[in-house]
Amino acid sequence: MSENGREKSVTNPSGGVPTEINLGPSTSMDLSWLPENERKALLIDYTKGMIDISKKAQELHVDAAILKKTLDDLSETTREVSDSGNAVTITHTQTTKVGRTEVVMGNTEQAQSGKLTKSQTGEKDWTPYYIFAGILALIIIAALMSG
Numbered sequence: 001m002s003e004n005g006r007e008k009s010v011t012n013p014s015g016g017v018p019t020e021i022n023l024g025p026s027t028s029m030d031l032s033w034l035p036e037n038e039r040k041a042l043l044i045d046y047t048k049g050m051i052d053i054s055k056k057a058q059e060l061h062v063d064a065a066i067l068k069k070t071l072d073d074l075s076e077t078t079r080e081v082s083d084s085g086n087a088v089t090i091t092h093t094q095t096t097k098v099g100r101t102e103v104v105m106g107n108t109e110q111a112q113s114g115k116l117t118k119s120q121t122g123e124k125d126w127t128p129y130y131i132f133a134g135i136l137a138l139i140i141i142a143a144l145m146s147g
Helices: 003-009 037-084 107-115 129-147
Strands: 021-022 029-030 089-095 098-108
Touching: 021 037, 021 089, 037 089, 037 098, 089 107
Parallel strands: none
Antiparallel strands: 021 029, 089 098
16 A cells, blocks of 8 residues: 555554554544554554455456457457358366356357356266266166166
8 A cells, every 4th residue: 555545544643553444445443442463453454454355356356368369369360260260169268266157159050049058067967977877776676687
């Protein structure tokens, strides 16, 4: 936090431990009734919280910037392939701290439908497990009937 920002968020009339914290543009908290050591502890917690918020905001900004760059690259590639007369479908899924993003672009029917396949959405295909379980059940039933 800059010195100017700090002066605005913490009021310090006597040069000691501040007696007021500005929590926003129109909200402040009077700490003058607290002993000095408790005000110090509260200000330390407040500062740590502000640092955590700033860190989280930076992480989200980086994730958003990377997603924007990825989408720009994918859309440019899609446009180039489409302009050359070829059919193209590009899908991209990404999960970040911002959330999950699923993108389908291109000039094909699949792209125009906007639907991702199960594997593209990360959904597991349980069909082989069902087939194996069915075969195993048939073997067990046959063994019980013959025994």
